Amino acid sequence: MKLRLIFFCALSLALCAGTGWYIINQAFDDSGASAAAAAQPAPPPAVQTVNGETVVVVSPDAQRAGHIEVAPLAAVRTQPGIHADATVVDLQPLFDLRNRLASARADVDTFSAQAAASRAQYDSSRTLFADDRNISQKSLQAAQSAMQGDAAKLRSARIALEGLSGTLRQQFGAPLASAATAPASTLFQRLQAGQSVVLRITLPSSFAAPPPVQIAIDARDGHTVPAQRLSASPLADPAVQGTPWLYVADTALPANLRTSARVPTSSEAVSGLLIPGQAVVWYGGQTWAYVRTAPDRFTRRYVPAGNEGDRGFMVTAGVTAGFHAGDQIVTQGAQLLLSEETRPQSIGTACKDPPECDD
Template sequence: MKYRLFLFCAVTLALLAGACWYIYQTLYSSPPARSTPAQAAPQPTVQTVNGETVVVVGADAQRASHIDVAPLAAVSVQPDSSAYATVIDLQPLFDLRNRLAAALADCDSAREQAAASRAQYERSRVLYADDRNISQKSLQDAQASMQAAQARLQSADAAQGALAATLRQQFGDALTSAAMAPGSALFQRLMTGRAVVLRVTLPADHNEDAPARITVDAPDGQPVAAQKLSASPQGDPAVQGNPWFYAAGRALPVGTRTSAHVPSSNGSTSALVIPERAVVWYGGQPWAYVRTAPDRFTRRYVPAANENDQGFVVTSGFHAGDAVVMHGAQLLLSQELRPQGIATACKDPPECDD
């Protein structure tokens, strides 16, 4: 009996010890090791190196953002200079042309009357000389009529000449010739608004002759071709230089002041041109990003004054072979301007749009 009691107590203690060990292992032992996920790719950062702001973007982020670069190569460009251009009001030209047309008609009528009166006087003179077949008074009347017609013709010629001189004094030889020529194609385009006249003031130190063709900037920024007409007899009181008249085949508001690009006759030269697709605008100025290292990009200023149909001509700040960002510059600008040092609970900030 005592042996059974002892055996029962031993089994009970063994079971109690096993239960306690299980509870200890379950509640207090360290959890099993878990596999750590792969470290996420570093996000783009902004640094300041030697006074320049540098955007650091890893290779994986560049591929994901489709950031592409291309080496900057020298191209052949036509050098030009800038000049001031103003769209002039042509209403005085049209008014003078109408007055000139009326003066021409009066001149033709006076010329016909003078010719008829002279013929009548010659007939009367012959009849008077032939045994006085007409009276002396009739001859004198014919002579007076001839002289009056001749005076009217001289007056009409003087009026026509004065109007033509006024036209030339205000609008030059080319526009005056177009106004006086019947059926002038140039004058028809001007009257219908399909062309305008600009007064382009070339710099005073422009030693070359005015080029036959130039381009001017329209209000929408598009270049407009213009063809030389003649020298302008009147200059722009606000600009000193050599004024010339040019005709542009596009309707532009009267009084518009814009810039003209005057090509040089020295031929083309080699220069660096930043393509327009590589330029981003910030603060009202154009910029371009250059990759200075495999993962570093720097923003550089692009002079906007030397823009042409190929892009932005640069003479400083860039060098041949520079890796200029052609696609993705706007993303780099957004990253550069993004506030730094702000914590976020999202693991992938570009994806945290919600």
């Protein structure tokens, strides 16, 4: 009995010793793991400030998931210019004036023939009256009255024709007036068929006259069409201040449509960088574009407005130092980067159980 009691006591002591050793080792292991975890650096925040610039950090995996794409900036040469207001002129008054001119011209021809016939009749009657009064004086007076009446009608028709011609020039300028009165004008035929349009381009008062012979008009489909200069516009657009000019473009546009025109300011091309339109985002009322400065870092930089064209925004030398040829510009996903940059960041706190975390 004593031997059995001694055996159970020894077994209990051994079990207690093993359990204590396991607890001590587990405590050391937990403290080591905690120390190792504390020694690991925390991941960098998604938005940082480096050298005064805001940097958005996006891992390559996140870039692929967000379909963020970049393309190198290319140096291009372009012709400097400005944008001007353009309005498609309603040509119905021009067509109406042309019809009235044709009618007035026909009246002039008719009264010219009548005046010539009445004058010949008067000359014949006067000869007969002078030749021993072969006709009565009353017949001579009737012939004279008819001649004078036809002459008055001819003068009136000519005045009406001149008035219509002056109205035509006053409203549409000399080139369009000449086209409307010419027997066969290709320009007028195209305008009447709707194959060409006339636009009133309002240039700034400070623009050096005369404007360029050819400009580009923004069409409805997002493309531009060339337009040729006609003349200075006799009428101005009351809604736009400036100097109006008339241009003709071989395209079909609805009357009174308001669009814009690209007007070159110099015949010499300048070098610059072309920022694609899809790379530009609006923020704070200004235009911006993102540049990838590192495999996982993007920086938003200001794009000067006013030089936008069909293919994008032109950044010329001396305007800004934010872009350089070869920069990796974000062409897809710029709005996603802007959302990440402007998203409220998480707020760190030193307390273990802050009240604002109760919710």
